[in-house]
Amino acid sequence: MFRSRVLCVGRRGGRRLATVAVGVSGGVDSSVAALLLKRQGHDVVGVHMSNWDHAEEGTDGECAEREREDARRVCERLGIGFHAVSFVREYWSDVFEPFVAGIARGATLNPDVACNRHIKFDRFTAHALALGADWAATGHYARVAHSEAGGSALLTAVDADKDQTYFLAAVPQASLRRSLFPLGELRKREVRALAAAAELHTAGKRESMGICFVGKRRFRDFIRSYLPPQRPGPLVCVESGRVLGTHQGVSLYTHGQRARVGGLGGRWYVAEKCLETDTLFMCEGAAHPALLTHTLEVGEAAWISGSPPGQLDSRASPSALACSARVRHRAPAIPCSVAATEPPPPPQYTARFATPVNIAVGQTVALYDGCRCLGGAQVIARGPSLHEQGKEAGAAAAARGAASVGRGAPGCLQATVCE
């Protein structure tokens, strides 16, 4: 249905070739993105961003320097210009501070989604255009379909395993309109083969993993220094209500995270956090019903097209949007229905999932219509967990049981039901 425009921009043979600024990270994907654009005959420049001030943070900056040097070497090998830019201040204010504020209020925001929205597809795109580029390109696994009339659509990559549209679900339309994803039609092994054939030294380089600013440190150790002083509190079993042990601070944990529980064996997970009482409610097993829910309240919705799909537009008569959703990168897309929550504003939605989901408050739900990514929204609250629903159903059954017992005892029906 959609075709990526990337291979058509500025074809040879009389048509003007484009000037393209490629975000070169020092990894294999952006190396090959630059290689392909160069081969298509475009005027290509590599731009490397620094987003984290390692000197200021007292962390090891060697790795960042190595990445920049790798990016520079790739540009040299391809015979394209290299340009370095710092978005350290912007990353701090637009990504890191909101991330820490989220953690402090019990929400776990996704820094990669925020980085794409505010840095790569805002600051970087603007910088690329200011450098005189017609387009900004990255090595993301995604496709974009540009149309004169209908704006630009974000589409999943051909390589479903590598698809990165989950992280791109909140990018602004204005930046997407100027974006190219040269790898969207390729598989990772093809990308590596292209890099090897072009003798790019990044061909065999390992994937970057984890949150970039945390590096090799333990997340809990890293984040503690940015948070208000943490108080220890109880770890409580959701099943029995028993205190199982003590934790070092509620904000150091997130829903769904595995955590050690005193001397107890087994695999324990954080099912719920209560900031008011400094309590973590724990359940045993990664598929425990306390971790799962069929409904989420979501907000801060960012729509790729720039406005909500017609069904959700409150100016028309709003109805539920039938779509599919991912609750994390690489998670399967689950059938989902999204409806405006009363009362707006700000626009807030209730998402109902065909199969239950395990996701923390603050995380992103990416919505899809087939291969088209519609946008992303942050989880504001989880609906009742399957465990809570089970308890309620049990209580209702008990009440029904009590009622039927009551019916057998003449004169007691009313009193028994009320109990």
Ligand SMILES: Nc1ncnc2c1ncn2[C@@H]1O[C@H](COP(=O)(O)OP(=O)(O)OP(=O)(O)O)[C@@H](O)[C@H]1O
């Ligand atoms: N420091 C950076 N400077 C410039 N562009 C960057 C930088 N980091 C990431 N990008 C761009 O964003 C794309 C996706 O970044 P991501 O962090 O997901 O890396 P990746 O998938 O491992 O890609 P790569 O192999 O190119 O590092 C990269 O391919 C690159 O185009």
